[in-house]
Amino acid sequence: MISVLYVKKLYGSIESDKQQVTALFEHATEGIILTNQRGEIVLINPAALTMFGYRxxxxxxxxxxxxxxxRFKPNHHKYREGFYKAPANRSMGHGRDLFARMKDGTDLPVEVSLSFYKQKGEFYVIxxxxxxxxxxxxERRLIEQKEQLEKVSADIRKLNAELExxxxxxxxxxxxxxxxxxxxxxDLHDALNKEKELNEIKSRFVSTASHEFRTPLSTVLSSAALLSKYVHTEDQDKRERHIRRIKDSVKHLNDLLEDLLSLGKLEEGKLQAKPEPVEIKxxxxxxxxxxxAIAKPGQQILVELHGDTWFTTDKKLLKNILINLLSNAVKFSPEEGIIDLSARNLNNQLVISVKDRGIGIAEEDQQHLFSSFYRGKNAINIQGTGLGLHIVKGYVELLQGAIALQSAIGEGTTITIDLPALA
Structure with a gap:
């Protein structure tokens, strides 16, 4: 009885296990296919049938x-036989796409895991x-989104590059x-400054010209009127005095016109240096x-030369420079004053200095003295046009040289020109 009960219990347990295995097989969500060693399908669960569309x-x-x-059938039997020879539990499809064929002929992407067992000498594959x-x-959508994202990123980079x-x-x-x-x-600032400068020059020119022309003309008129009154022989000295006044006034007018003509030629670029040998002393x-002829009583001009005697330059321009500088020295120096005219001619470089001991030039005026129609504040009452040093500077530049000025009020002025020999 005990043996019978044990056998019944054993059969009941086996039957229960079988039912559980069957339920697992029938209700599994994965497809399960059992094949024998000839590759024939022995069992297939409902999930696999539904998956492939077969009965x-x-x-x-x-x-x-x-x-x-x-496309995979010609080689599949080789893979199957190879598995039978070296069976092992494994997953298929890693690193490559794996497909199964449905009943309607379409391909189905799948993952496959293989297991095996032997029963009564028969080899089975699950x-x-x-x-x-x-x-x-x-995955496809993810790849598409990634590609779209890469394309958008590339477009954004391109757009950023274009924007940059x-x-x-x-x-x-x-x-x-x-x-x-x-x-x-x-340019506007320079033009305004230029216009301002031109207006200042114009104003100085009008003021200077009206004064410089009016004074000698008045002298000529008054002297001419007085000459007509001196008709007697004993009035000869008076007539000569007025004649000298007329000559001096005419000379002054002529000098003024010469300065204006020289200024015009300089500004128009009509003057050119013409080199020639000059005996300097x-x-x-x-x-x-x-x-x-124009020196004040007792004034002396002392001449001194160091170095070579001959020098090549434009003689006419150099003479105009010297006459102008010496005229200023005479004009602004007192009677009995000494004027030094010194020159040094070495290595084809001529340096000439004109030094006086006259009224001097204020420091604030010195930077403007080479401008046209400009006169120092302490020279307003002394005859002159304010063009002399401006013209001298233009002549010196034509001779490719440089000009410098040193002065102090009450101590006199020294003007130096430095000239190279012209070819």
Missing amino acids: KDELLSRSIEILIPG AFVVDITQRKES NKVEERTLILKEALQELEKSQQ EFLDDAAEEMK
Whole structure:
């Protein structure tokens, strides 16, 4: 009785296990396919039938190749035989896409895991099949989104590059525009300063010319009127005095006109240097001798030369420079005053200095003395046009030289010109 009860219990347990295995097989969500060693389908669960679209009777005893896509069939039996020779539990499809063939002929993306066992000398293979269509679709969408994202990123990078180029171009254009604006403002500022300077020159010219012309003309008129009254022989000395006044006034007017003509020629660029050999000592002596006619009583011009005797330059321009400088020295120096005219001629470089001991020039006036029609504040009441040093500077520049001035109120003035030999 005990044996019978044990056997019944054992059969009941086996029957229960069998029911559980059957329920697991029938209700599994994965497809399960059992094949024998000939590759024939022995068992297939409902999930696999639904997955491939077959009825059970259409697959049982059929070769597993019925579920293999046509392009893979020629080599599949080799893979199957290789598995039989070296069986092992493994997953298939890693690193490559794996497909099964449905009843309607379409391909189904799947994942397959293989297991095996032997029963009564027979070899069986269990295939667990999972439909990964949704996963593949998700992967496809993910890849598409990634590609779209990469394309958008590339477009954004391209757009950023274009924007940067445009910003750089606009920045460059703006910079050039600002530079042009600054240049225009500078040009306008220079033009306004030039206009202001021209107005100042015009004002000084009108003031100087009206004074310089009016004074000698008045002298000529008054002297001419007085001459007509001196008709007697004993009035000869009076007539000669007025005649000298008329001559001096006419000479002054002539000098003024010469200065204006020289200024016009300089500004129009009509003057050019014409080099020629000049005997310097004789040249300096002649200039000093010529000044005696206008020198004040007791004034002396002392001439001194160091170095070579001959020098190549424009003799006419150099004479105009010296006469102008010496005339100023005579004009602004007192009676009995000494004027030094010294020159140094070495290595084709001539340096001439004219030094007086006259009224001197205020420091604030010195920077303007080479401007046209400008006169120092302490020279307003002394006859002159304010053109002399401006013309001298122009002549010196024509001779490719430089001019410098040193002066102090009450101590006199020294003007130095430095000239190279002209070819």
